[in-house]
Amino acid sequence: MKVIQGTRECAPSEVGYDETRLDAVNGFFQCMIDNKVIYGVSYRLARNGKVFASAALGSRHYKKSDVLLKPETNFRIASQTKMFAAFAIQLLVEDGLLSVEDKVADYLPQFDSAPYNEITITHLLTHTSGLSPEGSIPDKYRTGAWEFIEEQAKIDGLNTDWLAAGLKCGLRRPPGTEWQYCSFGTVILGAVITKLTGINCERFILDRICKPLRMDSTTFDPSYEALNNGVIFDKYTEDEIKNTKKKNNEKSVWDDVPRVGGGLYSNTADLIRFGIMMSQWGQYDGVRIIGRKAIESMIEQRLFNIPNFCWGANDNDRRYGLGVDLRRFPGSLTSVGTYFHEGAGHSVMIIDPVEKMVCSCVYPWVKDWDAACNGRLSNVIWSGLI
DSSP states (O other), rough: OOOOOOOOSSSSGTTTBOOTTHHHHHHHHHHHTTTTSSSEEEEEEEETEEEEEEEEEEEEEETEEEEEETOOOEEEEGGGGGHHHHHHHHHHHHSSSOTTTTTTGGGGGGGSSSSGOOHHHHHHHHTOOOOOOOOOOOOOOOOHHHHHHHHHHHHGGGGHHHHHHGGGOSSSSTTTTTTTHHHHHHHHHHHHHHHHHSOOOOHHHIIIIIITTTTTTTTSOHHHHHHHHOOOOOOOHHHHHHHHOOOSSSOOOOGSSSTTTTTOOEOHHHHHHHHHHHHTEETTTTSSSSOOOOOOHHHOOOOOOOOOGGGGGGSSSSOOSSSBBBBOTTOOOTTTTOOOEEEEETTTEEETTTTTTTEEEOOOOOSSOHHHHHHHHHHHHHHOOO
16 A cells, blocks of 8 residues: 655644544555545545645546555545635625625626526525536436527627526526525626626635635646646546647637636645634634634525435435535534535545544545445544544
């Protein structure tokens, strides 16, 4: 078992963690690699504000086992980006620019008419807006928002109103009646952030969140070299990187569409800083990033008796906060109140506010998402708490 060790700030014993359990953590991931469930992993763990473990095993390339994954390897964090967008909304709440109970129509005129005029900021944050769902819903019924935008762009080009085009997808359910994973909803939040701040929502996230946290490797615009040296999840990622190298300066409608649904690139070294800040109720290294009450608002259970049928689920009471997942799986060793967010199933941030324990982890799958690996990794990691 080849383990590449990363930088840590203290010994595990200093924060009440049994160091021998890190051998079990590495053994668990090596077993997943040997069984061809994942082809690599990079993880970083922190407690009480200090990183006590950082390691990587396996490969960063889906078909090249000799290209090693390292603790500082960058990757597209995909839907973990949504957590940053939700956090940005809370910054606007603190500044008095909006309330999460406001209607989206208060800020974006495309929502002025029925049925969109009942959608609130909370609906977007909790994936209950009813808009253009993802997640392999059995009765997914028609073209989604992205396809409508693409079609309208063929007609209007750079003059395309992407929001109006995307809304042609209609509502699958009335707002507030079903949890249905919706990246388009988060992109709309990006448009609200841009409208209220007067600056690009991606720049707002980098300036107000990433910069004060010293997340220097986190960006929406990685270079070709950075992408090529990052995690190559699959052929789609490989082709995307090749296209980046060939990319010219020609403008398209997609340049105007916020990338806050899944466009950030980062690494576990940077992401753990965000997690530590969340576990310390908005503080990082003596610097206030946000207030405690804003984080309390984010992680409060917001949905009650709301069904979820995404990805084959049959759940009649989906637990969700304002941009973070509150589910606690059966048999979990994490504390009640633990929350998390995944990115394309390949990466996860887990925050346990009771134990002040944070895990940032990327573990690309060989084939399909594996429920056993995903559900048990936190148990192996949390088993070391003393």
